[in-house]
Every structure is written in C-alpha cells, then in structure tokens.
Amino acid sequence: MSRATKSRGPGRRPGAPDTRGEIIEVARAEFAARGFEGTSIRGVARAAGVDPALIHHYFGSKDDLFLAVMDVPFDPRDFVKLMVDSPYDEVGTIVVRTFLGLWERSEIQQRFRGLLGSALTNEAAAELMRTALTRLLFDAVADRIHEEDGRLRANLAGSQLIGLAMARYVIRLEPLASTPTDEVIAWIAPTLQRYLHGPTPG
Amino acid sequence: MSRATKSRGPGRRPGAPDTRGEIIEVARAEFAARGFEGTSIRGVARAAGVDPALIHHYFGSKDDLFLAVMDVPFDPRDFVKLMVDSPYDEVGTIVVRTFLGLWERSEIQQRFRGLLGSALTNEAAAELMRTALTRLLFDAVADRIHEEDGRLRANLAGSQLIGLAMARYVIRLEPLASTPTDEVIAWIAPTLQRYLHGPTPG
Incomplete structure (x- = not known):
C-alpha cells in the first residue's frame, strides 16, 4: 500500500521554494481551525496565495x-x-491480518504512534483523526457492513484494532506481544467478524 | 475505589519538608532506571537518605x-x-461496566490519558505501565481465568478495553462516543467473556 499522493508532488528542487510543503502547512492550519467540512481547496489556495x-x-x-x-x-x-473485496465470512481475518502487517512495518508504526500520541494530548489532532477515520474509512464501509448500524459496528471493530496495537506494540503486554501473529489473528478475527456482521445484541 | 495508599501518608504539613513527595521522586527514578523487580524499598530509602x-x-x-x-x-x-468475586458468566459485563465508569470520571480520565500518552512517547513509561498492568492486574487474575493461557486472555481483554477507551473518549469516534453506556456494554461484554472464559480458538 503506497500513498497515492506521493508520486504527484514533484518534490523539492534545489533552489526552488518548497511550494508543496508550504501548501501542506497552510492546509494543516486550515483543517485544524475549520475541520474537514469547513475547509476547501479554494480556501487553502487563497490562504497560501496560489491558484487552486x-x-x-x-x-x-x-x-x-x-x-x-x-x-x-x-x-x-x-x-x-x-x-469490500473480501468474502463476507473472512473479513474479520483479512482485516486483522492487514492491520497487523501495517504495524509490523517500523516507519508506519512510528507514524501511527505519533498520530495516537497527538490525539491524546491535543483536541485539534483528535478531531482530525476522528474526521479522517470517519470519512475515509468508516463511512466508506458502513453500508457494506450493515444497513442500520454499520458505522457503530465499524467503530467497534476499530476500537479492538486500536487497542490491539496499543497492547501489543506500544505497552507490549506479555505474552500478547510475543504471541505468533497467526495465533493473535485466531483470537481477534471472531471479534471483528461479530462486530461487523454478527447479530445486534440485546 | 479509593487509592489505598492515600490515607497512609500524613500529607504535607505547613512548613514541613515534603518528605513523601521527595520519596516519590526518588522512587520514580529508581523504578524507571531498574524496573519493578530491580527496585527495592531498601534501595529507594538509601537513595532518598531516609529509613526504610x-x-x-x-x-x-x-x-x-x-x-x-x-x-x-x-x-x-x-x-x-x-x-474474582463476579459470577463466572457475568464477568464480561461487570468488567466493561466498571471500566467505563472509571473513564466517565474526568480526573481519572485525565490521568489515564497522561499514562497512555507517556507510554506512546517514552519507553521507560511504557515499561512501567506494562509492569503495573502485568503485576497488579493480569498476574493476579490469570489463574482464575484459565489454567493454561490466563495471562494471554487477560491481555486480550485489556486490549479491547484500552481500544474502547481510545475510540470512545480520546478520538471520540461517532456514533460510538454518544452511544448509551448500556448499549456499548451489550456489544463489548461478549468479547470480554469469550477472551476470558471462551474456548481456545484453532
């Protein structure tokens, strides 16, 4: 999984002003101040003094x-x-396997740690993380999960994955941190499967 | 749940040196440098220049x-x-209800956020949190949970609880953050019940 946007930037040329980096700084301030919905490409362009x-x-x-x-x-x-492409009854296994694969990559783990740490200490950062996860992940899968409470179910699955990462990679609880990946998947997948596609409790 | 140690200290008397506070500072450095097992009351006393x-x-x-x-x-x-006192088949419900009750109290939530944030940015803090959870919580319940893999099961239950707190109170995912407590408990309790007392997968 490579970042789709990465190849679009020309990078910084020697001697050239880092226009791309400046736009990111301006956009960061706009998103932090206005949230996702309140921010527009036009507004960022105006604040950065560039053309949309x-x-x-x-x-x-x-x-x-x-x-x-x-x-x-x-x-x-x-x-x-x-x-969306996963077979209905394998989605729990595929999701936890993919998630663990991301956390096993040190550059991704570093960035995830930074994002979670910011969310714990900074409300604007928490709001951006909430928006990113909701808009780009949970909203996009909610209909596929369940017609009534797909977003809550996606949140619950997310809660188990975030906690698994905190327990296994950040706090490094033992024996969980040194349990083989396949064994962890066997424990966690049924939880995700139930949250995503199981019966509504109560 | 009140902190058992609190009533034992005499508190700071006006004009008296804050011996209790000084001991805590010395002990913090000792635990961070030597870990839990390597730290002794005798060693802390020596470093603080007081009697054990x-x-x-x-x-x-x-x-x-x-x-x-x-x-x-x-x-x-x-x-x-x-x-330990909970009926076997209600332990999942009782644990998640108690845990949510702690996070609903703002002074406790603030401290939990601080502890998690430190664990994300500081390896010594992560080690102390790991030691505290393992020694005072997981080890103490492992035998009661399962004779073979009680500690792993306790870790897994802990992972769901930590992630629930991150998703509901820190990132504040919606609709999870505004879902009534009883509904959240109905979703999460079966997960804890399975981790703690369910069949071993695979």
Whole structure:
C-alpha cells in the first residue's frame, strides 16, 4: 500500500521554494481551525496565495490533500477496497491480518504512534483523526457492513484494532506481544467478524 | 475505589519538608532506571537518605509505593477483587461496566490519558505501565481465568478495553462516543467473556 499522493508532488528542487510543503502547512492550519467540512481547496489556495489548480496538480482531491496533511503512511482507501473485496465470512481475518502487517512495518508504526500520541494530548489532532477515520474509512464501509448500524459496528471493530496495537506494540503486554501473529489473528478475527456482521445484541 | 495508599501518608504539613513527595521522586527514578523487580524499598530509602521504615510508614508495600509513583487514580487491586468475586458468566459485563465508569470520571480520565500518552512517547513509561498492568492486574487474575493461557486472555481483554477507551473518549469516534453506556456494554461484554472464559480458538 503506497500513498497515492506521493508520486504527484514533484518534490523539492534545489533552489526552488518548497511550494508543496508550504501548501501542506497552510492546509494543516486550515483543517485544524475549520475541520474537514469547513475547509476547501479554494480556501487553502487563497490562504497560501496560489491558484487552486496548483493544489489539484500537487495533491489531487481534498481527500488526498487531507491525507498528505495527516502524513498517513498508507492510503486508507486501499483498506476500504480490501474490505469490500473480501468474502463476507473472512473479513474479520483479512482485516486483522492487514492491520497487523501495517504495524509490523517500523516507519508506519512510528507514524501511527505519533498520530495516537497527538490525539491524546491535543483536541485539534483528535478531531482530525476522528474526521479522517470517519470519512475515509468508516463511512466508506458502513453500508457494506450493515444497513442500520454499520458505522457503530465499524467503530467497534476499530476500537479492538486500536487497542490491539496499543497492547501489543506500544505497552507490549506479555505474552500478547510475543504471541505468533497467526495465533493473535485466531483470537481477534471472531471479534471483528461479530462486530461487523454478527447479530445486534440485546 | 479509593487509592489505598492515600490515607497512609500524613500529607504535607505547613512548613514541613515534603518528605513523601521527595520519596516519590526518588522512587520514580529508581523504578524507571531498574524496573519493578530491580527496585527495592531498601534501595529507594538509601537513595532518598531516609529509613526504610519511613517508606513503609508513608506508603505500605512496594506495590503501594509503585502505585503512588504511577499516580494511578484507583487501586487496580479493587478491580481484581471485583473480577474474582463476579459470577463466572457475568464477568464480561461487570468488567466493561466498571471500566467505563472509571473513564466517565474526568480526573481519572485525565490521568489515564497522561499514562497512555507517556507510554506512546517514552519507553521507560511504557515499561512501567506494562509492569503495573502485568503485576497488579493480569498476574493476579490469570489463574482464575484459565489454567493454561490466563495471562494471554487477560491481555486480550485489556486490549479491547484500552481500544474502547481510545475510540470512545480520546478520538471520540461517532456514533460510538454518544452511544448509551448500556448499549456499548451489550456489544463489548461478549468479547470480554469469550477472551476470558471462551474456548481456545484453532
């Protein structure tokens, strides 16, 4: 899973002003101040003193710009595609296996740690993470999960995955941290499967 | 759940040096440098230049001193007692209900956020949290949970609870954050029940 936006930027040329980096800084301030819905490519362009077409050229859509600002090291839309393409009764296994694979990559793990740490100490960062997860992940799969409470079910699955990462990779509880991946998947997959496609409790 | 150690300290008297606070600072450095097992009341007393009996007087046992250093706003041993006293088939419900009750209290939530944030950015803090959870919570309930893999099962239950707190109270995913407590419990309790007392998968 490579970041879709990465190849679109020309990178910094020696001697050239880092226009792409400046746009990201301006966009970060806009998203933090106005939230996702309140921010527009046009508004970012105005604040950065560039043409909106340049932002589209560098980043693509507003979603792409947002991912670049968040510096998310994989494209959550790849994750959505994976879920949508998975056989109904294997989705729990596939999701937890893919998630663990991301956390096993040190550069991705570093970035995830940074994002979670920011969310714990900074309300604006928590709001951006909430928006990113809701818009790019949970909303995109909700209908596929369940016609009534798909978003709640997606949140619950997300809660188990976030906690698994905290317990296994951050706090490193033993024996969970050194349990083989396949064994962890065997424990966690049924939980995800129930949250996503099981009966509503009560 | 009140902190058992709190009533043992005499508190700071006006004009008196804050011996209790100084011992906590020294003990924090000792635990961070040597870990839980490598730290002794005798060693802390030596480093602080006080008699070991004074530390016992202020704090009680090494476990109590450790909890005071971690500034944990409730006694995890109360949680253990609750789990041990719960009817076998209600333990999932009782554990998640108690856990959510702690997170609903703002002073406890603030401290939990601080502990999780430290664990994300500081390896020594992560090690202390790992030690605290393992020693005072997971080890204490492991035998009661399962004779073979009680500690792994306790870790898994902990992972769901940590992730639930992150999703509901820190990132505040919607609709999970505004879902009534009883509904959240109905979703999460079967997961804990399976981790703690369900069949081993595979």
